[in-house]
Amino acid sequence: xxxxxxxxxxxxxxxxxxxxxxxxxxxxxxxxxxxxxxxxxxxxxxxxxxxxxxxxxxxxxxxxxxxxxxxxxxxxxxxxxxxxxxxxxxxxxxxxxxxxxxxxxxxxxxxxxxxxxxxxxxxxxxxxxxxxxxxxxxxxxxxxxxxxxxxxxxxxxxxxxxxxxxxxxxxxxxxxxxxxxxxxxxxxxxxxxxxxxxxxxxxxxxxxxxxxxxxxxxxxxxxxxxxxxxxxxxxxxxxxxxxxxxxxxxxxxxxxxxxxxxxxxxxxxxxxxxxxxxxxxxxxxxxxxxxxxxxxxxxxxxxxxxxxxxxxxxxxxxxxxxxxxxxxxxxxxxxxxxxxxxxxxxxxxxxxxxxxxxxxxxxxxxxxxxxxxxxxxxxxxxxxxxxxxxxxxxxxxxxxxxxxxxxxxxxxxxxxxxxxxxxxxxxxxxxxxxxxxxxxxxxxxxxxxxxxxxxxxxxxxxxxxxxxxxxxxxxxxxxx
Amino acid sequence: xxxxxxxxxxxxxxxxxxxxxxxxxxxxxxxxxxxxxxxxxxxxxxxxxxxxxxxxxxxxxxxxxxxxxxxxxxxxxxxxxxxxxxxxxxxxxxxxxxxxxxxx
Numbered sequence: 001x002x003x004x005x006x007x008x009x010x011x012x013x014x015x016x017x018x019x020x021x022x023x024x025x026x027x028x029x030x031x032x033x034x035x036x037x038x039x040x041x042x043x044x045x046x047x048x049x050x051x052x053x054x055x056x057x058x059x060x061x062x063x064x065x066x067x068x069x070x071x072x073x074x075x076x077x078x079x080x081x082x083x084x085x086x087x088x089x090x091x092x093x094x095x096x097x098x099x100x101x102x103x104x105x106x107x108x109x110x111x112x113x114x115x116x117x118x119x120x121x122x123x124x125x126x127x128x129x130x131x132x133x134x135x136x137x138x139x140x141x142x143x144x145x146x147x148x149x150x151x152x153x154x155x156x157x158x159x160x161x162x163x164x165x166x167x168x169x170x171x172x173x174x175x176x177x178x179x180x181x182x183x184x185x186x187x188x189x190x191x192x193x194x195x196x197x198x199x200x201x202x203x204x205x206x207x208x209x210x211x212x213x214x215x216x217x218x219x220x221x222x223x224x225x226x227x228x229x230x231x232x233x234x235x236x237x238x239x240x241x242x243x244x245x246x247x248x249x250x251x252x253x254x255x256x257x258x259x260x261x262x263x264x265x266x267x268x269x270x271x272x273x274x275x276x277x278x279x280x281x282x283x284x285x286x287x288x289x290x291x292x293x294x295x296x297x298x299x300x301x302x303x304x305x306x307x308x309x310x311x312x313x314x315x316x317x318x319x320x321x322x323x324x325x326x327x328x329x330x331x332x333x334x335x336x337x338x339x340x341x342x343x344x345x346x347x348x349x350x351x352x353x354x355x356x357x358x359x360x361x362x363x364x365x366x367x368x369x370x371x372x373x374x375x376x377x378x379x380x381x382x383x384x385x386x387x388x389x390x391x392x393x394x395x396x397x398x399x400x401x402x403x404x405x406x407x408x409x410x411x412x413x414x415x416x417x418x419x420x421x422x423x424x425x426x427x428x429x430x431x432x433x434x435x436x437x438x439x440x441x442x443x444x445x446x447x448x449x450x451x452x453x454x455x456x457x458x459x460x461x462x463x464x465x466x467x468x469x470x471x472x473x474x475x476x477x478x479x480x
Numbered sequence: 481x482x483x484x485x486x487x488x489x490x491x492x493x494x495x496x497x498x499x500x501x502x503x504x505x506x507x508x509x510x511x512x513x514x515x516x517x518x519x520x521x522x523x524x525x526x527x528x529x530x531x532x533x534x535x536x537x538x539x540x541x542x543x544x545x546x547x548x549x550x551x552x553x554x555x556x557x558x559x560x561x562x563x564x565x566x567x568x569x570x571x572x573x574x575x576x577x578x579x580x581x582x583x584x
Contacts, residue, residue, distance in 0.1 A: 137548065159567045177526040181530050182529060184542055185536075190545065
């Protein structure tokens with residue numbers, strides 16, 4: 001050990017983290033401006049700073065596309081996968097900023113936005129994380145900021161949701177961490193690649209470690225036996241936070257899961273080890289969609305919908321190999337825009353006093369706001385996987401991957417889940433298009449242009465995505 | 481006085497016991513403060529494994545990971561206590577069975 005003092009990392013390592021750094025600096029800038037302002041920083045300035053940093057990070061990140069580099073001794077893998085995942089997280093952050101522009105109050109804006117940006121950093125770190133330490137760091141950065149965001153409203157329900165989220169999610173982190181400790185113990189390394197090379201036979205610690213790690217991740221993804229927290233937390237959290245949570249946490253955790261399945265699971269025992277994961281995904285598809293049927297709140301409905309959607313995405317990974325990963329990624333991109341779009345519509349019909357998330361708010365929406373009703377219909381059809389949307393294409397791709405890899409039962413469950421979900425999504429569409437005698441009684445407050453524009457952009461992207469991947473082999477040229 | 485050699489298995493056994501005590505605490509106790517403490521136990525159980533194996537494998541990644549976990553656990557406790565205080569202020573109660581506006 002002669003060069004203990006020497007810095008092992010070069011500037012190339014740090015360059016990889018530029019997008020993350022820009023977002024983190026943006027958070028600091030937001031706080032600083034608030035500090036030097038007389039009372040509070042003006043809302044538009046806070047949002048503009050945050051928006052600039054997110055867009056800047058997106059641009060820098062896009063320029064990294066096509067590069068491959070193992071930064072920090074394999075701690076953060078730069079590649080097509082990491083870039084696409086980071087861009088998705090940034091899109092979620094940008095969409096959330098647009099929702100905050102409509103709903104947030106100026107007094108708490110700076111702190112809220114700073115937490116949001118740090119949470120974004122966490123999810124971005126997870127997108128490229130390839131060793132246990134960076135995974136844990138990213139996950140905790142994402143989660144810790146989200147606990148605060150959930151509880152920021154002066155409202156008993158929001159705080160209860162924060163407490164619930166904190167305790168259940170931290171317990172999941174405990175499982176994940178203990179799994180990581182056992183994985184380190186059984187392999188002597190924190191790198192995911194080292195886990196794949198460890199001997200499988202007669203190594204119970206590796207099995208238990210993998211199992212605990214996957215349980216922790218399933219919890220974060222709210223797959224079925226570990227899903228009970230998500231409807232409650234979604235319902236209690238402020239609308240923009242729910243929107244962010246429903247996309248960014250899932251993108252981050254799915255990035256880790258995909259990388260773990262792809263790189264870390266020893267190929268000798270992969271079949272046996274991962275089968276429970278596919279079963280959980282299958283159950284999630286059916287149970288999540290069944291749970292949707294009884295809901296009367298859009299946030300709860302989308303929470304159950306999210307459980308099922310993650311089930312579809314994990315099932316795509318069961319297809320195995322690069323193709324399954326690509327299909328999962330395609331569906332994840334579509335899911336991001338569907339969900340953000342639905343939340344944008346909900347925000348557009350919200351007032352400062354009341355979030356427009358109860359199903360009753362949608363009665364007769366088509367009479368009052370024909371564009372918003374049409375956009376919502378489009379997002380619901382996309383979530384249900386109906387033809388003229390990217391959701392349909394995504395589901396077809398996943399089905400083909402499942403059948404091709406010999407998981408026909410997963411494909412069957414996917415179709416069953418879709419059939420069930422149609423009824424729940426149709427409930428919202430029906431509510432919007434049914435004539436409402438009280439339509440005039442509901443005062444027509446002006447719709448926020450930003451929320452309107454977000455919904456329009458999401459719908460446009462979904463439409464474009466529908467026609468893009470017609471040749472599945474070039475869905476997204478994933479380098480790794 | 482000679483140091484008794486402590487085998488690796490003992491460390492793992494201790495940490496497994498700690499981990500299950502932590503899980504049982506989260507599942508069985510209804511006071512959020514006790515639940516937070518139980519979560520700390522789970523984190524520290526992992527720390528013991530990390531440090532024990534860092535020595536066994538002669539690899540300092542385990543030590544670094546343990547420090548990372550200690551830092552994160554401190555942040556988690558700070559945020560957790562803040563949220564418990566906020567819940568108490570709005571509900572005047574910190575028993576999770578009584579804090580049940582959201583029926584899940």
